[in-house]
Amino acid sequence: MNPLHQPARLRSLRQLQRDGLLDAATLASASRRLRLPNHWFAWVEQQLLLLGTALVLAGTIFFFAYNWAEMGRFAKLGLIEAALVACLLAACWRGRSRLTGKVLQLAAAVLVGVLLAVFGQIYQTGADAYELFVGWALLILGWVVAAGFAALWVVWLVLVNTAAILYWQQVADPAYALPYEWLCLFLGLVNLGALVLRETGLQRGLDWLAGAWLRGLLLTGGLVALTVPVLHLVLAEARLGGASLLTALAWLLAVAGGYAWYRRACPDMLPLAIIVMDLCVVLLTLIGHHLLDGSHDLAVLFLLFALVILGVVSGAALWLRRTAQAMAAERAAGLP
Amino acid sequence: MTRPALTMAQLLDEAGLSAAQSTAISAALAAQEAAAAERPPLYLRILTGFGAWVAALFVILFMAMIDLLDTGLPALAWGLVFLAAGIFISRVSRAVFHEQLALALVMAGNLMVLFGGVDLLKLRDELAVLVIHGLVCLIVSPLFANAVYRFVAPIGLAVLATFWLVETRQFVLIHPLLALETLLAGGLLRWARRPAGLTPLAYAAAATLPGTLLFLHFTQLNFWRIGFSEPLWPSSLLLALGLSWVYLQLAGGFGQLRRFWLWLAILATWLLGVFTTPGILVVIGLLLFGEADDDRLLKLLAYLFLPAFLWVYYYALHIDLATKSYLVAGSGLVLLAVRGLVRWLERREVAS
Numbered sequence: 001m002n003p004l005h006q007p008a009r010l011r012s013l014r015q016l017q018r019d020g021l022l023d024a025a026t027l028a029s030a031s032r033r034l035r036l037p038n039h040w041f042a043w044v045e046q047q048l049l050l051l052g053t054a055l056v057l058a059g060t061i062f063f064f065a066y067n068w069a070e071m072g073r074f075a076k077l078g079l080i081e082a083a084l085v086a087c088l089l090a091a092c093w094r095g096r097s098r099l100t101g102k103v104l105q106l107a108a109a110v111l112v113g114v115l116l117a118v119f120g121q122i123y124q125t126g127a128d129a130y131e132l133f134v135g136w137a138l139l140i141l142g143w144v145v146a147a148g149f150a151a152l153w154v155v156w157l158v159l160v161n162t163a164a165i166l167y168w169q170q171v172a173d174p175a176y177a178l179p180y181e182w183l184c185l186f187l188g189l190v191n192l193g194a195l196v197l198r199e200t201g202l203q204r205g206l207d208w209l210a211g212a213w214l215r216g217l218l219l220t221g222g223l224v225a226l227t228v229p230v231l232h233l234v235l236a237e238a239r240l241g242g243a244s245l246l247t248a249l250a251w252l253l254a255v256a257g258g259y260a261w262y263r264r265a266c267p268d269m270l271p272l273a274i275i276v277m278d279l280c281v282v283l284l285t286l287i288g289h290h291l292l293d294g295s296h297d298l299a300v301l302f303l304l305f306a307l308v309i310l311g312v313v314s315g316a317a318l319w320l321r322r323t324a325q326a327m328a329a330e331r332a333a334g335l336p
Numbered sequence: 337m338t339r340p341a342l343t344m345a346q347l348l349d350e351a352g353l354s355a356a357q358s359t360a361i362s363a364a365l366a367a368q369e370a371a372a373a374e375r376p377p378l379y380l381r382i383l384t385g386f387g388a389w390v391a392a393l394f395v396i397l398f399m400a401m402i403d404l405l406d407t408g409l410p411a412l413a414w415g416l417v418f419l420a421a422g423i424f425i426s427r428v429s430r431a432v433f434h435e436q437l438a439l440a441l442v443m444a445g446n447l448m449v450l451f452g453g454v455d456l457l458k459l460r461d462e463l464a465v466l467v468i469h470g471l472v473c474l475i476v477s478p479l480f481a482n483a484v485y486r487f488v489a490p491i492g493l494a495v496l497a498t499f500w501l502v503e504t505r506q507f508v509l510i511h512p513l514l515a516l517e518t519l520l521a522g523g524l525l526r527w528a529r530r531p532a533g534l535t536p537l538a539y540a541a542a543a544t545l546p547g548t549l550l551f552l553h554f555t556q557l558n559f560w561r562i563g564f565s566e567p568l569w570p571s572s573l574l575l576a577l578g579l580s581w582v583y584l585q586l587a588g589g590f591g592q593l594r595r596f597w598l599w600l601a602i603l604a605t606w607l608l609g610v611f612t613t614p615g616i617l618v619v620i621g622l623l624l625f626g627e628a629d630d631d632r633l634l635k636l637l638a639y640l641f642l643p644a645f646l647w648v649y650y651y652a653l654h655i656d657l658a659t660k661s662y663l664v665a666g667s668g669l670v671l672l673a674v675r676g677l678v679r680w681l682e683r684r685e686v687a688s
Binding site: 005006007008009010011012013014015016017018019020021022024027028029030033034037038040041042043044045047048049051052053054055056057058059060061062063065066269270273274276277280298299300302303305306307309310311312313314316317318320321324 | 388
């Protein structure tokens, strides 16, 4: 494709200026054509909305944290509920499709957590902390589904992950001695399951899922959860058991499936790079463990391991570079 | 906030460029694409940089274990050999493994020269490390065309400089350091004809400026054994001045000073400089540069530092939690009110 017929990008224009092919006046004129006249106003409004809302929510949380003893229970609950209802009404008034409406829905979702925390403190139910997060996640699930807001989904996933970790810490491990590998497997399934849903939703036209950051975040979260027990398995072979093997299998499936999907079905270099980096970490841990875990000449082994690191990382970099070139060639040829 | 996609051809047609200019631009765009395909993306540079760094540490461990680094002279000599070898390999081969090897050799050489130089000169203080590393950076960076080294080495220099100033309690010299970082970051990021070789330095400056400020704040909160006890208002002044200049640049020059919203933006910046931490001004600057050039890396840097500076600012206030909660929530409401003002200004601007 003729480069001049490709969509114009600001970065390309700046590079042309650096190369001396565009003067400052032409660049400024082209930049103004590329962006709407009110671009900077809209951008400043967006930043102020996000930061302002975050500060108001943080201040609210601090307020209830401090004014504990001095406020009556009905005042506490009433204030939070009033704020929650106000956020929801304002979201409906502004419109759920607008950023303001979405941010208000997010604020309402956060206030649900504050309400549950305050309720638990007032009535001293003796519930474990994980129950707060489970309840919070369940109560806001409907809003999360209806909102069509990626950030709210991330908040919900954080709640689910936190609930799982706290459940393992407070119940599963002390009461049932559940190996931590089961927790990692659960976290991996949740985050990678969310990734699968995200990809499915995007393919069906849900554009609000389009941010590349979301794909990277979910993949990283899922892979990290599965990689930790794999590294432990590599380093401590004696701990071989059902949970660790199952987690290792899940990790292998995630890596293989992820690579196949993002190489063929939905070509994207960022997730491929994340997967390859994860593989490098596991491979180097495996090699390092066997190389350095002996009574041989450690100095020479250190040098050898340095060369192994360079070899593995270079191999990964070369693979990724060639994959990127192949994908670019396939795109140019109009192949899927 | 962007129009429906325009092509380069459409944009440049409107600019009234000649056929020869269009041809040159077409060739430059094709070259940009080819260079982008060849240039390793950021995640690849992070991967190779991290790999080279770890490999360098194992090489140094090897050298130490066979007693080649016992004293300053052999360490310095081997360090120079490694630096030379790394530079030589980088110039004769562009193969991925050789690039990685060269980077590991240069990093290991840099560290060994530091150790050897300090030991040999019997100057066991932070200034010696700073000066030696500065010399190494100055000599090696032009010869070793590796983006990772050109990014990491200046950051190391800034860290050593800050460490020296804090440890020796020469707090007043922090302001020239911050001024230098500000001028480097602002100047390099906005330099229209910036050479490609200086791009890593630009991003290093963009990272060290907020990093230095954050470290100083942490020392003030007693998270370090020495507390920085110099007021930061001179740096706030410089940053507010710099941001005002950036607003003028982005608005289109001094001719735009008749715009009411520009005066408001400058006034708000000076008020932030007076009442908050200079780190907030740095974050605003990074966000503006990032948005102006559609640079996601600068915006990511800003978003990473913003919560840190907000936390530091509110944490350091010597007020009780109740008042703090009012202040935090009140700040949020003020920002939301300012948002309303911005919307009014936008309507006024569009109407005019």
